[in-house]
């Protein structure tokens with residue numbers, strides 16, 4: 255576990271998301287007006303400007319859109335190098351930044367991934383992802 | 393073809409550059425402002441509009457105006473990252489066209505190298521940054537690496553092609569005695585430099601230097617009494633598409649597609665008429681994505697476009713002729729230096745790195761994590 259990771263300042267938009275992470279649930283928003291999913295959470299739908307957003311549980315599955323292997327990092331992240339940071343497209347159609355756990359040779363753009371909740375720092379649970387086994391990936 | 397002279401740039405100057413531990417960020421801007429006004433034959437009292445951006449004060453304009461003894465009638469602290477100064481030119485043109493002022497001073501300065509401001513990890517991640525900062529992506533380089541990896545995946549772009557940009561830019565720097573890095577490098581040097589964030593190597597990344605600059609934009613009426621040959625602003629455009637990299641609409645298409653088209657349409661110029669381009673080069677991938685989005689080549693063709701040292705001195709596409717942010721200087725927000733170099737090229741002042749008979753220049757800034765872009769078309773009589 256690293257120490258000194260920048261702490262999310264949980265707020266009126268984000269609190270249910272971070273509470274979900276601590277409970278092992280990946281929560282995103284869905285707009286009742288246009289039907290699209292929304293991440294990160296906010297007051298108004300960025301697609302149709304409706305305020306009819308509600309929280310739903312995401313499947314936790316997605317695909318790597320792009321990634322980088324970080325070789326030079328600062329502060330609390332220095333000890334982790336090399337590590338993989340990625341943008342993952344959830345099956346619900348939203349994109350989020352994350353880390354990819356596990357064997358680096360499995361990391362490629364387009365790979366199917368599933369969420370895993372990791373206590374990255376004391377009391378800080380982050381949604382990381384791991385590449386699915388070929389057999390279970392779909 | 394319409395070629396309206398919207399306004400003129402009549403003064404440009406750098407401060408001391410490189411490593412300036414003996415200077416404050418205000419002194420650097422004072423040096424540049426004095427020199428830029430002086431070459432135009434203007435005085436401090438002529439300045440009626442002030443433009444500035446930076447992270448060194450809660451209001452850059454309040455502090456800088458007081459320090460310089462300027463009381464502007466128009467003020468603009470637009471900060472959209474490194475492209476701010478190209479946006480400032482656009483805003484200055486708009487104000488001049490509206491008759492709000494005649495003389496605009498645009499300033500920038502930074503002592504980030506001497507103050508060792510890079511590499512600081514903040515303790516908190518507020519507001520929308522809370523969904524990115526905890527994951528440890530080094531910023532900004534990591535975001536550009538994500539875009540580069542995606543471009544490679546979609547189009548087969550290679551590290552060698554990105555390295556072509558760094559090598560060509562260094563060749564220009566060897567011709568500029570103000571450049572920070574002047575030793576020639578090879579493609580192998582770039583590929584053998586250490587990985588920062590895959591696929592970007594150290595030599596794919598801009599410098600971290602100190603430095604300041606100033607640009608003076610005036611109305612056509614004032615330009616007629618200035619000492620310098622006017623460089624006309626013919627077109628400008630700006631946009632921003634996202635703040636966090638996860639929210640970039642398309643990781644291989646920047647806002648240059650919007651700001652560039654708007655600037656070129658306003659100026660009434662075609663790509664093949666542009667003699668010299670100054671393109672923000674925070675990273676090699678920044679340039680490659682920008683060339684495609686500006687329409688100098690098709691999406692995905694940036695790699696072949698820069699191959700064979702086509703952008704180097706003597707090549708068919710002179711680009712980043714001062715040595716760029718990769719080799720000349722990069723004090724955090726580099727955009728003002730693009731303008732300075734373009735103006736000098738159009739005035740024919742660049743000595744051994746002069747692009748012969750340069751009449752039309754495209755200047756393009758990129759800020760944030762490919763977040764903001766602003767494009768300016770400049771020309772001389």
Ligand SMILES: [Zn+2]
Nearest residue numbers: 285288299302
């Ligand atoms: Zn909606």
